[in-house]
Amino acid sequence: MRAHEAGALHADGYGAAPHWLPYPNDVMELLPQLWSKGVTRGDDGVLAVAGVPVTQIAEEFGTAAYVLDEDDFRSRARAFVEDFTRPFVAVCGGADVYYAGKAFLCTAVARWVMEEGLCLDVCSGGELAVAQRVGFPGERIGLHGNNKSVAEIRQALEHGVGRIVVDSLEEIERVATVARELGVVAPVMVRVTVGVEAHTHEFIATAHEDQKFGFSLAGGAAMEAVEAILAQGDALDLRGLHSHIGSQIFDVSGFEIAARRLVGLHVEVAERHGVHMPEMDLGGGYGIAYTSEHDPMTPAHLGADMAAVCDRELRALDGGTGEAPRPRISIEPGRAIVGPSTLTLYEVGTVKQVQVTHDAVRAYVSVDGGMSDNVRTALYGADYSCTLASRASEAAPAVTRVVGKHCESGDIVVMDEFLPADVGPGDLIAVPGTGAYCRSLSSQYNHTPRPPVIAVRDGRARVIVRRETIEDILALDVDE
Template sequence: MSPNASLAPAWLAAPEDANALAAGVWPASAQRDAEGVLSIGGVPATTLQESFGTPVYVLDEGEVRARARRILAAFRDAAALRGAHARVYYAGKAFLSTVIARWVTEEGLALDVCTGGELAVARAAGIEGSRIGFHGNTKSVAELEAALDAGVATVVLDSRIELERLAALADRRGIRQPVLIRVNSGVHAETHEFLATAHEDQKFGFALDEAAEVAARVRELPSLVLVGLHCHIGSQIFGADGFRESAARVVELHAELSAVDRLPILNLGGGFGIAYTSADDPDPIEQLAEGVVEAVAAQCDVRGIPIPNLAFEPGRWIVGPAGVTLYEVGTVKPVRVSDDATRLYVSVDGGMSDNPRHALYGAQYSARLASRTSQAEPALSRVVGRHCESGDIVVDAEYLPADVTPGDLLAVPATGAYCFSLASDYNYVPRPPVVAVREGHARVIVRRETIADLLARDAGVHHNEGDR
């Protein structure tokens, strides 16, 4: 046992080999060469560092595409067995760029956006409005107008104010906009409080007991067409139990509303979890899809109604495992925590500005040396960033080789989702580039931000001293 094991969280076991890549956490293409250099998509990490600098988000295109195909097949196959159709929307909030939008739609997915900015990216990528769903709990008039102008497939209604606002805008255009009503099933997903989105005391959607009244109002308005319900119970969920319970409650409402006028769509959102560490064990997506669809089908059978066409909105599951962030180690500092325990602090050239997820909700990550192999004993380490915050933690607890040293290249896997999307310029640190890799080739899909970019937004930079 490591002498510092008392500091390690219960889920973290000291590895026999601190160089080994945990299965299920890294992209399928990740491997080490004889010298221990990590490669992703056939491109060595050292080459990526030399070509693009660090920090750098690396995204395996083949992994993204393969996972998009796999999840689409899983839900379509499960739905087809019950005589229904499934549509899968990629949740752009996980990570969105024009290139990503093209990848997922080329693989057969539609696209879910929740702001005018995300809609603009989708449109710049050439995605047709008929393949876009529009979310968001406080859509502005301008955003709703943009959605109508784009001809989006559906708008998910989140409040009574939005309902009336959208109806008025659609009426002026003389169109009928298909809408879904977002409802809260009351199921509390087993996830972080900030990731659970179907409990009653939060900002999204309508309570189940007011949805019928909302639906009646939508049906009164000639400019809106009610096509279904939407329910999202949370994120980073490993099994189907929560979805089963939510389905039971939402199908009851679906049956009630369909008795008045059939609703063709039931959208059960996303939230399917991934492995960030070797301790994480999410169900295979095929098993999860089967469980969710079977739950809906069973509830429909009980009520003697046909199963509706289903929709799902995965984001993290598709892009999260495809991403690896590379950092250069800047300093290494052993910190005595108690008389008999020391933690190794490994500071890197990025931090909470490129990955704030630990700071936001205690997210756990893994890390490995990416530029060499080490025979040193594993040392309990904490990977921290360069920002002026004690909470600037990238990897809270990991066993790294005890000889990790400045200049080493460090890789953090499973960073494809919600890292670039949540990135900031805190402390005026420019955001990293996103580099796509595939079959030995690398290309920038989002360029690195520069100090010049940051200064270009500062209106005082070119201030005329004589005007003071």
């Protein structure tokens, strides 16, 4: 949004909408890329998810609520498995797809991930416990994190996880010590900071040097980690190298550089130590459409492009002769599976008109949720879209900001969107693309109970994470 140095009221004729947000021909239109495949709008204007009207969901389960389209989730999961396995067969025998537990995880989702043939990336003992509860095979689990406790390492090794991605020299010693105590060999990968900064927000670009994750290629830290693992003897099994260049990424150019640098280290390890590591993880963090300005790649397009990148770079292993064994590639789609599968349903409480320039007004629509159920807008300026979900409207489009109920001026859910000018108290607002990092990052700010997660499939809605209650919150208090 254009700004005047003396403040918005002094700006001249730009209006309240940002330049990327087009004036809609039909303010009730649903842009397909923003919504799960099961979302439709009836003649009465009411949104439905997998055949269930959101008005029914609100009446039965209340608002705010996360509404997850199960078939959409499963189809996206299958697409990543199929569209990466197919092109990677000729490259390295196939590819493994790791679902990001940190994006959103509960027992139902862990079961879906398991059933659809994905692997699972967990970052804590709590996330691992969810996987254990549903019997997720240990060999298909990877444990991540930059400060794993001894208890978490022991929990992972006892469950037989397929990889522990190590992040410091202290952790290498810690994993080896626990492995010896348990009498097992710990499979480990080295998280490598490859020096590629994804074109994304600074807080979620994770491969440049000045940040907490990984061993840097610069200065030899990554090779030092490899040698520290090899020095532990039979306690550790060096499975390979891991890289992650960021999140909300819309092209594969950064992965090409990352792959080239990982392959270079892979070759160096083989030449110096005679070790041919059997795995290589290129991370992922593929982007999704949060607003009309986003144009994400399909899994098929991503799979084909990533396979071409890997095939090209892996030729460096043996000069293109095909004689050296190639590591099996794994990727991590991140939010791209669960993000688009979910919308958050709110009820409008108040509406006020705010003069933002001398000729422009913005409607502030307050809903019964906010930064406690979606902190991403406040945390790093994430953009979202929204729509009127509970009725039809022929009112003109109005520039709107959807805000929460919390005692913070930064409590914003949707920064800029056009909604019908007659939106008022009691209406339902749906915000798409909230499956990733919304429930996971949710809080009890202002002692607000967290919303439920409602899964919808084949015309039936059911609770997979129940609504938190005030009693749940008070149960943690100790007053003696």
